[in-house]
Amino acid sequence: MLSRSINVPRLDLSLPSWHFPSFRGSKIQNGFLPLKDLSLAKAPFEGTTWFMSSINDTFEAGEAEYLRFPSYQSEGRLLCLAGISTRNGTLNSYALVHPDKLPPGSRFLPGITFVSESHYGYHNICHGLFAVMPFAAWHYRKGCVKPARWVLYQRGELRKETSNWVTNFLELTFGEKMTVEKFQGAGEVNYKSSCFEEAVVFRHHEGKMLKEKKIQVYEMLRCKSRKYCKIEERNGTDENLVRMTLLLRNGSRSFKDEAGVINVFQKVCAKVKGCQLKVSQSENLTFCDQVKLMSETDVLASPHGAQLTNLFFMDKNSSVMEFFPKGWKDLAGAGQFMFQWISAYSGMRHVGTWHDPKGDKFEETKGENEEKRQVYVVYMGAAPSDSKDFLRESHLQLLGSVLRRGEKAENTLVRNYKHGFSGFAARLSEAEASALRRKPGVVSVFVDPVYKPHTTRSWDFLRQSLVIDSTPNSDSVPSAATADTIIGLLDTGIWPESQSFSDNGFGPVPSRWKGICMEGSDFNSSNCNKKLIGARYYATDEAPFTPTALSNANSVRDEQGHGTHTASTAAGNSITGASYYGLASGTAKGGSTGSRIAMYRVCSSFGCPGSQILAGFDDAVADGVDLLSVSLGASAYYRPDFSEDPIAIGAFHAVAKGITVVCSAGNDGPTASSVVNAAPWILTVAATTIDRFFESDILLGGNRSAIKGKAINFSSLDKSPNYPIIDGGSAKSNSSDVTSASHCEPGTLDGSKVKGKIVVCMHSQSDSTKTIKLQGLQDLGAFGTVFANDMENYVASSYNNFPVSEIIVQAANDVFTYINSTKNPVATILPTITVTNFKPAPVVAYFSSRGPSGQTRNLLKPDIAAPGVNILASWIPTSTGVPKGQKPSSFNLVSGTSMACPHVAGAVATIKAWNPTWSPFAIRSAIMTTATQVNSDKAPLTTASGSAATPYDIGSGEVVPTAALQPGLVYDLTTRDLLLFLCNYGYNSSKISLISNNTNGFSCPSNSSTELISNLNYPSIAVSGMKQNEIRTVNRVVTNVGSQYETVYTATVNSPAGLDVKVVPNKLKFSKSYKSLGFQVVFTMKNSSSQGDLFGSITWSDGTHTVRSPFVVATAN
Known part of the structure; x- marks a missing residue:
C-alpha cells in the first residue's frame, strides 16, 4: 500500500458540496482549502501545495501522475479556484463542488483547463519546458485535446504570464495561442471563485514519467517546432559536414574571455574535415531563430544556462558540450545535471562538462548528488560456455572501471546474467552508462524499462482433443505424452493452492530439471509440487530504486491474478464444475494439462522491470524449461532496438538453447503498426473471440422485444420493466452541454433527473472510462446504465453487482425511439446469461495489436491468433466484485493478448512432447502453416468492425492445435539465418560476434540490406x-x-x-x-x-x- 503523504479528509456528503470540514487546523475561508499550508512545511519558503492527496493521483503506465476533475477520485466534483495572490500562496484556495451546486457568486468556465503547479518560474525557458512537458504528453495521448485556458501557479502563488519562448512553445505544441487565466476583476481578499467544467492538474513536472515516454514527447515537440518555424529537413548534400555551433550568453555564466574561446574552437574545428563553426549570441535570437540554429547544428558548445534548453531542437544523435565557470557547478546544485537529462531524453549525446576554456578551472563536484543514478542494463551478448563462474567477477571489474575512485562495484550492482547470456544491471549515472557503452565487449547499455502485462470453453472451441490418458474416460489424469514438458512463464506469480496446479496423478519431477522453489513472503518450498515444479522471484532489496520497490514482490505468490490465469490457461489441470459465479460453467483446462509449470515472477503491480525480465529468461535457460510463455511487453509507442529490448534479448538466447518463446502481441489495437514482441525468433500471438457470449438483455415497456446487450453483471433488478429510463442528454445539468451529458461524462448530469432511473449513455474511445462514468452515475443514485458503444468490440466487461448492459449505436436508436415516443418510458436490465455457439466466431479482438511491424516491414507480424476474449481460468481469491451472498470465485473471465499467448504455449508444449527433436522454428512453422482463416460460418475471418481480417490482424490465422501435430x-x-537477419537489419559483424557465440568466423555479406530480410x-x-x-x-x-x-x-x-x-x-x-x-x-x-x-x-x-x-x-x- 502507498502511504498518504497528506491526509485529505473524506468529503462529507451531508454538507453542502462546497463546504469542507477543518483541515489540520488550517483556517478555511468560505469553505475553501488553502493551496499552500505552511503548517505542513519544514520552512516557510517551502509550504505545501496540493489539490488532493497524492494517493488520488491518476496513474497511467509510465506517464506522469496527474489529477483530473471531475473524476472518480473527486466523486464527480468540479475544481474551483479562488484568490489571485501573486505573492502569498496561503491566500489562494480551492474547493471541489458538485456541478449543480456551485459556490455563491462563482463563475463557471467551460472546456478543459490546464492547471500547472511548478516549483520554478515560467520565464526561464528550461523550467518552462519541464512544466509544459507532462501537459504535452497528456495532450498527445488524449487525441490532441486542446485547453481552453491555463492556470499557472508557482509554489501556490498565481502567475499571469510566461516568457516569449514558453508562449511560442505552447502555441506550436497545442496549435493555438496560450490563454492564461488571470482571474480579472477579483481582489486578493474579496475574490470570486472560478469553477472549471474540466481541469487537468500536474504538480510534479514529469514525476514518474519513464524515459521512453519522454523520448516520445521530445520527438513530437522537435517535429512540431520545426513545422511551426517552417524549417525544412536536412538534405543529403551536407551529410559529410560537421556543423558546430558555439552558443554564447551574457551574465555571470558567460565565458570569461569570449574572443579567446572563439579562437580555441576555430583552431579545433580547422583540424576536423568538414567542420563548420558558427558563433551565435543567444539573447539576440527569436524563438524560431533558435529552432533554426539548432536544426543546423551537429555539435553544440555553450556555457551552462537556460539557452542550452534549445538542444532538443537538434537532430537526434547530435552532441552537446557544456561548460561551467568557476564555482557555478556547486551553485547549480541538482541543476548541473539538467541538460544531461534533456540530452538523454531527446536522443542527444551529452559528451561532458568542462571548465571555461580560457578561464579558471573548477574542481569536479564530489558526493552523492553529483548525478542522479538509475538502474541500467548492460548487455554483453552470449555467455561464454566455459566461464560462468568467472562472469560475476568480470562484470564487477568492468563496472568498477567507470565508478569513482574508492567506490565499490558491489554496491551499485543490482544483478548479473551468466547462463543464457552475459550482462548485468547496475545503478549508474548517465555519464557512467556512457562510459560503459564505449567499453569493448559491450553490446548495449540502456535504462531499465518497465513493461506491463498484456491483460473452459476456449480449448473446446479450438477443437483441442490432444489428451492421451492412461485412463481413456478421464481427462483429469495428466497426459503421458506431455508429462515431461516444462512450461516456464514470466509473469506476476502464481496462486499455488489453485486446483489447476494440483499434482494428483503426476509422476516424479523430470530428472533434467535444475530449478528451485524459492521461499518468500507467504510462500514456502512446500507450495511447489510435481505439477508446479519451479518458482522464482526477483527480490526488490537488490534494486531498491526500481518501481517494484513500492510493492511486496518478495514472493512468487500472485497478488494480481494475471500469472495464475495465464499458467492455468497454458497447462492447468482439467477441473469440472468451473465457472465465474455461475457464468461460463463447464470444465476448465489448460492446453497441455500434463505439462509441468515453472513460474518466474518478474512483475508487480507497478509493472515488469526489464532487468527482472532478463533475470527470468537467464534462470529459465539454466533451469531447463522447454518453452516460455511471456504475456507482457512494451507499449506500442516505445520501440527499442532489439539489442535494447529485454524480451528480444532474453528470447534470442533462449531460442538459441532450443527453447520456444511465445509472446503476446500487445493490446494497443486496432491501431496499425501497434504490434510488439516482433523479433523473428519470437512466436507472436494476436487475440480473437470464441463462440461464447455473455448476454445481458434490456427489456423495454409496452411488451417490446428484448434488446440484446452484452456485459457481465449480477443485476438484482426486477425482471419486469418497472424502472424509469432516460438518456443522458435529457438529464444534463444547467451548466453542461447536451453532447457531454449524452455521454454521461462526470459532472454533466443533474442528480435529481438521474436518481432512481436507468440512464442510457453514449460511449466512444475518446471518452472518460466507463468505470469513471459509472462511479458518477452510482453517486447520483442511478439504478442502472446502458452504454451505447460507437463500435462493436465483442468483449463483455464485468460490472459486478451494478446493472449494466452494452449495446451498439444501431440498437440504441431503438431505445431512444421508445424513450422519445413514450410519456413514461420504463425498462429493466436482466442479469447476465451465458450463450454458447455464438456466431460468427472467431472474430479479431478489437484491442489486439496489429501489424505491420514498426521495426521492419519485410517480416510479417503477428504470427498467429488465438482466443483472448473473456477467457475462463484460475484466479486469486479476492473480495473485489463478489456478488452479494457468494464467496470469492476461484476463476475469472479475463481478456487480452495475455490470454491468447498461453493458448499457443499449450499447443507448443504438446507439439514439443510429440516431436522432441524439433527446433523452436519448426514448431512455430507447424502452428502457422496449419492455421485456419475461416470462422464458424465457413466464411473468412473478420475484425470487430466487420471488415475482412488480414495477415496484419491475425498473421497466418487462428491456431488449430490438432492440425499442427502433422504439418507435412x-x-x-538455423543460427546462420538469424545472423544474416541481423546483418540485413543493420548490425555489423563485430556486434553480431558478441551477440552470438556460434558465429564460427561469420561475417556480414557486403550486399546486406533490409530488402533481403524477406529471404x-x-x-x-x-x-x-x-x-x-x-x-x-x-x-x-x-x-x-x-x-x-x-x-x-x-x-x-x-x-x-x-x-x-x-x-x-x-x-x-x-x-x-x-x-x-x-x-x-x-x-x-x-x-x-x-x-x-x-x-x-x-x-x-x-x-x-x-x-x-x-x-x-x-x-x-
Missing part, C-alpha cells in the same frame, strides 16, 4: 517498397516431416489483382522424411493502381497435408 512440411531456421526462411512472406513493373524474388526452403515415403507437393497461389506471383518450381518431390528442398517466389507488380498493402497466400499440398503461407506486398506508395 516445416520452414526451419529469412519464415513461414510467412513480407515484401515492402514494390514499384510498378518491379520484380522481387524471395527464397524459401521446406523440410518434409510428413510421409517417410516418396511424396509430391504442388503449389497453389492466391494473389490479388495487379500482382503476379509465381512459385518456381511449383512441384516439390520428396523421397524421404526430413529431406529439405528450396523454391523461389517471384513477385511482379503489374498494375500501378494497386497501391498500399496487397495480401495473398501460397499453399503446398500433397493431398493429405495443407501447408499455407500468407504473404503481404507493400507498394512503394
